[in-house]
Amino acid sequence: MSESAAMEERYRRALRAYPAGWRARHGEEFLGVLLDVAAGEGRGKPTRPELLQLALHGTVARVNQVLPSRSRDRMAAIGAISGTALALVMMVLGEVGRWFRWNSYNLVDNPFGAFTTPAAIVFILTVAAFGARAAGRRTTAIVLQLASVAASIALTVFLGVTDPPIPVHPLVFAVFGVTGLLTLSGDPIRTPVLRKVVLIGAPVLGVFLTLTSYLQGGGAQRTFWGGPYLINDQRLAWWALELVVLAALLAAAGPKVRPWACLVLIPLTSLPLSGMFLGLGGNTAIGLIGIQPGVFYVTCSVVGVVSAWAAWKRPVLSFAGRGTTPA
Amino acid sequence: MREPTFLILTALARGRHHGYSLLTETKKLSGGRVSLKPGSLYTTLDRIQEEGLVEDAGEEVVAGRLRRYYALTDNGADALKREADRMEAAADAARQSLRVRTNGALA
Numbered sequence: 001m002s003e004s005a006a007m008e009e010r011y012r013r014a015l016r017a018y019p020a021g022w023r024a025r026h027g028e029e030f031l032g033v034l035l036d037v038a039a040g041e042g043r044g045k046p047t048r049p050e051l052l053q054l055a056l057h058g059t060v061a062r063v064n065q066v067l068p069s070r071s072r073d074r075m076a077a078i079g080a081i082s083g084t085a086l087a088l089v090m091m092v093l094g095e096v097g098r099w100f101r102w103n104s105y106n107l108v109d110n111p112f113g114a115f116t117t118p119a120a121i122v123f124i125l126t127v128a129a130f131g132a133r134a135a136g137r138r139t140t141a142i143v144l145q146l147a148s149v150a151a152s153i154a155l156t157v158f159l160g161v162t163d164p165p166i167p168v169h170p171l172v173f174a175v176f177g178v179t180g181l182l183t184l185s186g187d188p189i190r191t192p193v194l195r196k197v198v199l200i201g202a203p204v205l206g207v208f209l210t211l212t213s214y215l216q217g218g219g220a221q222r223t224f225w226g227g228p229y230l231i232n233d234q235r236l237a238w239w240a241l242e243l244v245v246l247a248a249l250l251a252a253a254g255p256k257v258r259p260w261a262c263l264v265l266i267p268l269t270s271l272p273l274s275g276m277f278l279g280l281g282g283n284t285a286i287g288l289i290g291i292q293p294g295v296f297y298v299t300c301s302v303v304g305v306v307s308a309w310a311a312w313k314r315p316v317l318s319f320a321g322r323g324t325t326p327a
Numbered sequence: 328m329r330e331p332t333f334l335i336l337t338a339l340a341r342g343r344h345h346g347y348s349l350l351t352e353t354k355k356l357s358g359g360r361v362s363l364k365p366g367s368l369y370t371t372l373d374r375i376q377e378e379g380l381v382e383d384a385g386e387e388v389v390a391g392r393l394r395r396y397y398a399l400t401d402n403g404a405d406a407l408k409r410e411a412d413r414m415e416a417a418a419d420a421a422r423q424s425l426r427v428r429t430n431g432a433l434a
Binding site: 029032036064 | 329345346347350364365366367368369370373374377386392393394395
């Protein structure tokens, strides 16, 4: 076999990383490009980085077959918003809360330096990844997000083996692992609309949840980590995980399935939402305002039906421009 | 819009290209700074074709190798123009700030 035939054979084998349908459509032209590039560089065989790149992009092409990039970008946006918002909430209530909340942990409780628990590492990395993305540093954001996921896994193991004085429920790290991986699955700010939704939505949601959770906790820090009260790390993480999974499934739904996804998934969000806001009410001892679960059940069901209709009919809304005279 | 996408659309705005000529053209347009690999090029081409910015524009066989050509669509031209306008506005703002800085230093 001649050298060029051997090189072609090696490239053909490497291209098996791509799905069969993609190879049928692009395989021959792509092979031609690879051979042209090798000829231009005076090479007689593929390089290892080149083969690794082909394996990586082939995997991406396989994922794109199942989940197109638009769906993945929407899922990434959900991961970025929820992860960043939750990190802000837990930093304020759980980590730095001991500096301004009553009934806080103090030095005899062995807090984590200026913070309260090692989970602060995950929260800081998540918020830093968001900041890097907002500043347009895509590679830095990806690295920080990966570090956040790795830290979540490492701390789950480490804190599970040791017996920390202030416990952090493993579900907290599970949520940040899931949201981190979702964020990495696409580009959460690829389009101008996604960019606005993520960069505004994450801090706004974080501030809103922090304020409502602060009210529910009565301002005490000691109720947050492993406390038996309404809002603690475990419950907040569980509700966040439910909402993230439901939202991600909705984002991943293709056009044909979307009406059904809206009809089923949106009403289901009423369960974690009602739990999250239940503590805002009914406690006459601390005199907070009540939001009954029924409000969420009805509202989410109505929104689900309307969204399903909109996804099915896809109405086009048009408004008269400034130059036109209304009828 | 990421730089590789911008460069690919800019190259196609001048006329149709096949894969290898897109690699060389984008490298030339970036002054050698951006050197796309074939895998990255085709991942981007897949995406921008899906978004309707680029379309197939014929194929031919040259020296036993298939070459498929790609061309910019009207949507692609609009997207490129929007991005170019955005970058121009950002560059103008930067130049204005630098002028203020220089004038402030001279004052």
